[in-house]
Amino acid sequence: MTSAPAAAIDAGERIRSAGLRVTDSRRAVLDALGIRPHASADELFALVAESVPHTSLQSVYNALGDFVDAGLVRRIEPAGRPGLFELRVDDNHHHLICSGCGAVQDVDCVVGPAPCLTPSDAHGFTVQVAEVTFWGVCPDCAATSR
Incomplete structure (x- = not known):
């Protein structure tokens, strides 16, 4: 689409x-x-x-x-x-979220085809989507805290 x-x-x-x-x-x-x-x-x-x-x-x-x-x-x-x-729905991307100000940035899949991650044991599930949220401090918040 x-x-x-x-x-x-x-x-x-x-x-x-x-x-x-x-x-x-x-x-x-x-x-x-x-x-x-x-x-x-x-x-x-x-x-x-x-x-x-x-x-x-x-x-x-x-x-x-x-x-x-x-x-x-x-x-x-x-x-x-x-x-x-968000409008970005056509891929299985992830997000970086600042624990300080709440800013959110998209992160493309790190490796491999969607769903990007393969669990070590899927317990019989057919994995369709993997969601990963990376939490950290954005550059602006890091600069403010220095």
Whole structure:
């Protein structure tokens, strides 16, 4: 589904191609994710409310749920943090998260084909996806602490 970068494809076209009805709120949520990847629903709501003032936080949550179900958006759930959403759904990448400021960066798979990691014993499971979260301190936080 990803022959062009997410930002290069019109939000309405992406929503329609996923079989969803295009609304102002849905379009604004997808556009906001293009501006602010790895955003929480609250952060996205703040952006969406600027362009669609009549929207609600619930409609942002509904749109995100629909997008996750349709495969347009990926939800990541870092331990101890609110769920975050991103448009990068076409690969099995991982994340670096700063334990200081919460900044999130994508990390491509380190080795091998998806699912990137092979467990030593899969216990009969057919592994489809591996999620790895690297926690550390970003360069800005490291510089501040010196």
